Amino acid sequence: MKFLKDGARAVVTATWVGIIVNAFLTILKAVGGVLSGSRALIADALHSASDIVGSIVVLLAVKIANRPPDREHPYGHGKAENVASLIVAILLIIVGAEVAYSSGKIFFGERPVPPGKLALAIIIISILIKEVLFHYKYRLGKKYNSTALITEAWHHRSDSLSSLAALIGIGAAILGGKFNIPWLLYGDAVAGLAVSLIVVKVGYSLAKESSLVIMEKVLDDESVEPYIHTACSIDGVRRVDTIHARTHGSYLVIDLKLGINPDLSIEEGHRIGKRVKKQLMEKHSEVEDVLVHLNPYNDKN
Structure with missing residues (x-):
């Protein structure tokens, strides 16, 4: 389609940038979460890993969407992007539910241990990188009217917001351990639950928007x-x-x-x-x- 072909290369490049950066962040958060003992950081690593899967789906969608119209698809294959957006949205909801489950178990188990300061540094780095990725992909998505890339951008923003929640929770847990305030120790687990709610909400909104397009909703x-x-x-x-x-x-x-x-x-x-x-x-x-x-x-x- 002419409106996407002009920017197809830019969309694909942006998606590959996202895959590489998310692979780096997933490894960094997972290792940092294990070393520092932060449940919120491990949960955030799962969120970044889901971004990689979402980006791969977007790559496939862009390739399909650029196919010319044929006998079976006289209007073209553009809705492949909307299908990709829906898949990414569902993936977000699943990851959010998994994060909620893993974080909620701490309230029914042993006394939580405050995470190390390494977790704070990693979270701050993640927030900065994710915000840059959000603006980069969102602007490209708007420029080339790519729904899949815009969805990917919001996926990064949800990761940034979840990292912010994790930052607050990890900070609270560290303070709780330092000053012997027991209830603050649960800040890391609470942050994990907050992350899950943010992820599920973003996933639901994106799934709803994509579904309306797939179901042939016309412009107002x-x-x-x-x-x-x-x-x-x-x-x-x-x-x-x-x-x-x-x-x-x-x-x-x-x-x-x-x-x-x-x-x-x-x-x-x-x-x-x-x-x-x-x-x-x-x-x-x-x-x-x-x-x-x-x-x-x-x-x-």
């Missing part, structure tokens, strides 16, 4: 106004009777019914329809295809 009235204005600017179009614009990954497909003079010949009406389609696709780069139906215009209607 305000969003289609520019397309109506463009269609009505074509000579011969008396009115846009109906318009449905739906998202297919990084591009739009528009179905519209136009009211034209009923006295025009079929050939004249066909020319009007072709001009409307051409103008919509040239003026709005996100529009990949337009299906036009012509209705006889009646002043009484």
Whole structure:
């Protein structure tokens, strides 16, 4: 699809950057969590590992989405990105549930041990790196209208927020051990639970958004106004009777019914329809295809 092809290389590069960085962070957090005894840091390592799986899914989706339309997929393969977004979102929810389970066990077991200061340093590094990745991928996703890359960006932001929660919890647990405040020792486990809630919430929001697109939800009235204005600017179009614009990954497909003079010949009406389609696709780069139906215009209607 033309709107994604221009930035396909940038999207793939950004995804590979995410995979490499997340592999580094997963190893760093896992080793640091074991050495420092931080449950929150180990939970955060699982979150980073899920980012790697999500990025691989995005790579496959971008490859499929760039395939040209065929007999079985006349509107193209753009929704592969939305399917990828849904998979990443479900993955987030599963990871969040696992984190909640592993963190919650501490409340029914032995007295928690405060983590070492190494955990704090690793968490701070993770937050900084994840915020940079979020802004990098989010801007690219918006620039090239890549839903999968935008979902990946929010995956990084959720990791950053979960790391922030872990930072607070680890800090509280360290203070609890230093000043002998028993209830603060549970800060690390509480942070793990907070991480899980953040991850599940982000996953649910992304899954809901992707599902709406997959189920053919059309754009609202305000969003289609520019397309109506463009269609009505074509000579011969008396009115846009109906318009449905739906998202297919990084591009739009528009179905519209136009009211034209009923006295025009079929050939004249066909020319009007072709001009409307051409103008919509040239003026709005996100529009990949337009299906036009012509209705006889009646002043009484």
